[in-house]
Amino acid sequence: MTGVQKLENSKRNKIQAYDLAIHDWYQFILGYPPHLVRHYIEKFGVSKYDIVFDPFCGTGTTPVEALKNGISSYGLEANPIATFASKVKTYTDYDPDLLLEYLAYIRRSMESSYSNYGIVEPQADLFSYKARFCTIKVKDIINLTESQLQVIPKGFISPKPLLKVLIIKEIIRSIENKDARDFFLLALAKFIVKEAGNVRFGPEVGRTKPKSDIESIHSFTTIAEIMINDVQKTKLTGQAQIMQGDARSLDKYMTRELVRGINCVITSPPYPNEKDYTRSTRLESVLLDFIRNKRELRGIKENLLRSNSRNVFVSDNDSRYISSFSSITSIAQEVENRRLALNKTSGFERHYNKIILHYFGGLYRHLKTLRPYLARNCKLAYVVGDQMSFFRVLIPTAELLGEIAESLGYRIKEIELWRTRAATATKMQINENVLILEKK
Ligand SMILES: C[S@@+](CC[C@H](N)C(=O)[O-])C[C@H]1O[C@@H](n2cnc3c(N)ncnc32)[C@H](O)[C@@H]1O
Incomplete structure (x- = not known):
């Protein structure tokens, strides 16, 4: 057996x-x-x-x-989006040190951008370590279009978590290395499903009680760190x-x-x-631009x-x-x-x-x-x-x-x-x- x-x-x-x-x-x-x-x-x-x-x-x-x-x-x-996830998961040539550097960049950029928006995060640890960073400004945010909103089931995400997702997305988009960018976009897909969205998976996909706000710096970083740790310890041949x-x-x-x-x-x-x-992948598909209308x-x-x-x-x-x-x-x-x-x-x-x-x-x-x-x-x-x-x-x-x-x-x-x-x-x-x- x-x-x-x-x-x-x-x-x-x-x-x-x-x-x-x-x-x-x-x-x-x-x-x-x-x-x-x-x-x-x-x-x-x-x-x-x-x-x-x-x-x-x-x-x-x-x-x-x-x-x-x-x-x-x-x-x-x-x-x-499932194809994208499969590609990112089967890429065999990640450089974990580079990913860690980018993660520090993302984290610092989140802190800086949030402070620019007046967003106060419960566990934010502002500027406590050295890293390059970017500050996302209102004009940089590519907001969702009417056509995108039409394909997201009503109530699947609340406004504050949505703003945070859009800021993180812009930060990740500023990463020049494509493989690293894709890696963090997949981390963001997971963050959307697990943390930001009001989505519940039972036999059917439904809505949870709306989360009016979420802690995001620590939770996004943790998701990405676990992924980088997997890269370090897993041999793909x-x-x-x-x-x-x-x-x-x-x-x-x-x-x-x-x-x-x-x-x-x-x-x-x-x-x-x-x-x-x-429907079970709809929210992250739209927020990450895999479906635009x-x-x-x-x-x-x-x-x-x-x-x-x-x-x-x-x-x-x-x-x-x-x-x-x-x-x-x-x-x-x-x-x-x-x-x-x-x-x-x-x-x-x-x-x-x-x-x-x-x-x-x-x-x-x-x-x-x-x-x-x-x-x-x-x-x-x-x-x-x-x-x-x-x-x-x-x-x-x-x-x-x-x-x-x-x-x-x-x-x-x-x-x-x-x-x-x-x-x-x-x-x-x-x-x-x-x-x-x-x-x-
Ligand atoms: C039961 S799921 C497979 C899940 C997969 N074994 C895994 O562990 O993630 C079936 C998959 O088939 C895909 N699918 C449905 N029709 C398809 C088609 N005509 N060609 C390719 N994929 C299709 C769906 O999008 C879905 O991802």
């Missing part, structure tokens, strides 16, 4: 303290833990000469864990290349090296569960697998790829029948059956476009959850995905139970599985 299976169910999806380094710089609520990646690296016998690929890499758990194990990897992700794009059309992004053959895929596509993945938000959603009613569009047609799979079409039909029986008429509910069809159609496209890049005997692990979000009709995701995979030249090796969890609506225990495939 490997380490991962010894963990009890409640801990299986939790990152363990010894795994926090780098992974914890910025994480997705819906990500999987590093020990799961390690488990499949071991189980598949992946060696340092192999290439691991994660086509839905989120905030980079697979590529980071591969590098921690001396294995090169590739990642693809459609959400720009190999290379990672992270791309932004849509895993349903890999041909647009694949590079020559990848064409040589991927030996292992460890990944987790979104689940068909009514969760809007862009509704049009850009829509562009991102169009590149995602259809998994919820907020990212289904009139022109969608992924459903046509699975029209001959009666196991899938019959589930979609059952959802629609239940909607009619329950007399549910909202626009969202009318989409539920289509989501299921487009979702599996999108995964069909993904597996089809992936296959030519795989080395012989490539092993693949797809972590997917069964779902009951649409009028409580059970969607056995791993089984259905396996059926699609078999039709495209993959062999199902096994479906491993990863863990069980309570369905949001019914509290019934449903399975989260790992579908293990092999290229035929």
Whole structure:
């Protein structure tokens, strides 16, 4: 029995303290833990000469864990801030001394800029040490535009914390070294989520009680110091290349090296569960300029697998790829029948059956476009959850995905139970599985 299976169910999806380094710089609520990646690296016998690929890499758990194990990897992700996080986390050439110097510069600049704004911080330690610094003035602050404000859910951040975030952002932007700049921008993303914003992550993303003000100098510095400490103590070996794009059309992004053959895929596509993945990263995406208006938000959603009613569009047609799979079409039909029986008429509910069809159609496209890049005997692990979000009709995701995979030249090796969890609506225990495939 490997380490991962010894963990009890409640801990299986939790990152363990010894795994926090780098992974914890910025994480997705819906990500999987590093020990799961390690488990499949071991189980598949992946060696340092192999290439691991994660086509839905989120905030980079697979590529980071591969590098921690001396294995090169590739990642693809459609959400720009998650792609950015994966890139920053897999950069292997940071100079910790330089980062510490920049951190002193940021801290001193925060103190100086705050005093310029008349902001008094509870724990500010004004000018107590030597460092170069800049003072951000009112004219330097690039305030949020109306179009940006429109895409931030109401109440996600209060005015004083927002001003502090904007000041820190301008200070970081004045750093000339791009890798260091990106490093601190990721620290700021974490600071926005953990400290500045009024955002709560439950099963759904929601609002906390508004924080009218926050301490920021000490808390931002602490986040950055922990990250620098991780750089000092963590050895990453190999290379990672992270791309932004849509895993349903890999041909647009694949590079020559990848064409040589991927030996292992460890990944987790979104689940068909009514969760809007862009909402859980929305605040920091807008504040750090990854999304500037509704049009850009829509562009991102169009590149995602259809998994919820907020990212289904009139022109969608992924459903046509699975029209001959009666196991899938019959589930979609059952959802629609239940909607009619329950007399549910909202626009969202009318989409539920289509989501299921487009979702599996999108995964069909993904597996089809992936296959030519795989080395012989490539092993693949797809972590997917069964779902009951649409009028409580059970969607056995791993089984259905396996059926699609078999039709495209993959062999199902096994479906491993990863863990069980309570369905949001019914509290019934449903399975989260790992579908293990092999290229035929
Ligand atoms: C379950 S999360 C993966 C989390 C990841 N394993 C981690 O630990 O951070 C699924 C990811 O797939 C991304 N995604 C959804 N549709 C995509 C697509 N068509 N192409 C690439 N990425 C996509 C989402 O933005 C999300 O980051």
